[in-house]
Amino acid sequence: MGKSPSPEPEPGASPTPPPYAPYIDPQLTAESGDAHTDGRIDVHLDSKLAKSLAQIANQQQEDLYHAPPKAQHDEPTGCDVKLNIVIQIVGSRGDVQPFIALGNALQSHGHRVRIATHNVFEDFVKESFLEFFPIGGDPAKLMAYMVKNPGLIPQIKTLRDGEIKKKQVMVAEMLAGCWRSCIEDDPVTQEPFVADAIIANPPSFAHIHCAQALGIPVHLMFTMPWSSTKAFPHPLANLQNGSMENPGTANWVSYGVVEWLTWQGLGDVINRFRSSIDLAPVPRTEGPCLAEALEIPMTYCWSPALVPKPRDWPAHIDVCGFFFSDPPEYTPPPDLAEFLQSGPAPVYIGFGSIVVEDPQKLIDTVLAAVSKAGVRAIVSKGWSELAGPADTNVYYIGDCPHGWLFQHVSAVVHHGGAGTTACGLLNGRPTTIVPFFGDQPFWGDMVAKAGAGPEPIPHAMLDPQILAEAIQFCLTPEAEVAANGIALKMKTETGVETAVNSFHRNLPLQRMRCSVIPGQPAAWAYTQKKQSLTLSKAAMNILVEYKRIDTKNIKWFVYLFGHLTCYEMLTGDNSYAINPIIIENRRWDPLTGVLSAATSTGSNMLQSTGEMFYNPYKEYKKSRTPKPSEDDPSGSTPPINRSNSDAFQTAANMAGATLQGFGKFSATYFRGVIVDIPHAAAEGFRRAPQLYGEKPKEYGTVHDWKSGAIVGGKNFVGGMTTGVTGMIKHPLKGFIEEGRDGAMKGLAKGALGMATNMPSAGIGLVAYPFHGISKSIEAAFRTKTPKAIVAARLREGYVLTERMQLSKEEREEVVQVFDVLLSSMST
Structure with a gap:
């Protein structure tokens, strides 16, 4: 459906809208919490989950987000880098429509835009002169499912009819389609495409994971509140009366509860998808509210005249107004x-x-x-x-x-x-x-x-x-x-x-620019003597053509946490990712951290124990399954006799399955005892000071054996130093502020700091290096997706160079710039 554009102001005049409140009105907030409409989820505020989330909300400082909400009428933000942008959308035609307008606007800024959505919208997208990529999924079936199950908890009839499994299969299909939309050629023209940035609506679910695998920026846009706020409850939440006296806390809790319920239904599907693109699974505690934890930029596509931006949303969340495209030419019948x-x-x-x-x-x-x-x-x-x-x-x-x-x-x-x-x-x-x-x-x-x-x-x-x-x-x-x-x-x-x-403002433009060809996005990094040059796909192709870079010297390997480092040159290590996304299993204190790690280890060991007995039985059953005889291709006549070689083969298969299960059991046990549980304890002790108002020190992230050793060393020195100096600093500070009583409080605080920092330092000296070694080992086996990305970028680089139609002199100029920059790095 077409929509009317917003009228343009007179040239030279600045638009002056009628005044309206920049924040949610308290009365509106209170009333929205009382709404009881269909399609909401009953959120029981006295449940354990709700109370746990409320504790987190109440512990947050009021100045958690320092930047004030942005004005609704932003000054234009320039972007001199022309990107390949894939927009991933799951939903109805009404969900796709706003992104058509966005895609056309991005095109006017020089970007190449691909809309990735359901197959049925191909003509709709292409009529707007945008590229299209099919991700599968049937929006009509999705809509029918949602009408029958307006909340997140399916009806009994839905479970009986097997629709949950069907929906999960459809989601898995769409996740895979979203990934292909990032790196595969156009299905019709066969023109190569590798995404430099992703824009998506949250229900497409693949966005963060695709961005992590590619190491590129991701920006979410939606027409429905998806970020926790105390201003109003989650649109799918129906708050039940509970003991929470603060309505704002109850509103904030509703977002966490809805996210947890959503993750319970889709977490396994998403982690299987992550495994298919060489990413580690998202921890159970991090899956819900992942976008908020990672501070993924979010733009809400509604009018602030109708729903203003809440005060507690941080600077990377914007409310921009509804998206309207130019109305099509239409003559009524x-x-x-x-x-x-x-x-x-x-x-x-x-x-x-x-x-x-x-x-x-x-x-x-x-x-x-x-x-x-x-x-x-x-x-x-x-x-x-x-x-x-x-x-x-x-x-x-x-x-x-x-x-x-x-x-x-x-x-x-x-x-x-x-x-x-x-x-x-x-x-x-x-x-x-x-x-x-x-x-x-x-x-x-x-x-x-x-x-x-x-x-x-x-x-x-x-x-x-x-x-x-x-x-x-x-x-x-x-x-x-x-x-x-x-x-x-x-x-x-x-x-x-x-x-x-909003999209341009949140891009890491300094990391995205090619050092050699201005205006092109970086896709590669050339490192020499710990200094890097960033290269676009076309620049890389030209340098290979002129033999400044030899493709034989390119090695495949995976960057931290599954990110792709595009290549490693013999001149040095390259760990370049435009926008690294790091998903950590955060620990809040040593007790819950160790219990969580131990529970996870025990669960995995129990599963592998079951496989030790069940997998051999499967091999045995498989051997007893009747096979069609050569004289009866229909398979109606089972073979009568089995040779000794078949029996020996069956026994060998059963033994192999047992050993495989035992190997998995042993690996799970040793990983839990040597890596996961000690790391959880070290992290829990390190973060424990936040429970009494202190901000724990950060020593970096562990992504391989080298960074594990560095973090372990820093944590040891920092933990020991902080533990000792805290016994002096806190009592002295307390005495100055409150006298003798303050000194006693400071002494208790210092003792508590010593009791948390020193164990973290001691345990972490071993735990962090082992954690890094395990990550290096895991990364060594994840090569399929990195190779596919590198091949796609090389392929697009070749086509881009041909399309640019650079003269011999222009190509040589690219090489000269590279040589000059390289020589400056040498000096």
């Missing part, structure tokens, strides 16, 4: 034009990509409500193919740009998708929302609180009388005034350009 001109402006009623189980019941309800309200209506058929008997007051419409259509209606009734909600409000149309799942109840609540429509009507409660009353509410002068007020504010916003600025 004669019968639609005639219907619009033959009477009062009709009410639009449509549910877009929602797939309902009983379309006939829904259309009967809609038509009865239209009759009761005494209005004319345009009914969108949508994915449910709504249709009823001919009626002079009702027009059934197929695909039609909303940006054009909503200019000709008096009010809109729909499912509450963010895009449709935005388009209706931009045109000043009072809105009734009938939510089915996801963020739809959230938008229904926001529209109602703004006075631009009635309270949302959960689809399960929809009947002719309630819908007729909602339509009549939309036609009141008060609703029209409220909707027009929101429209006035929205028309001053430039959501797409603000989002582009």
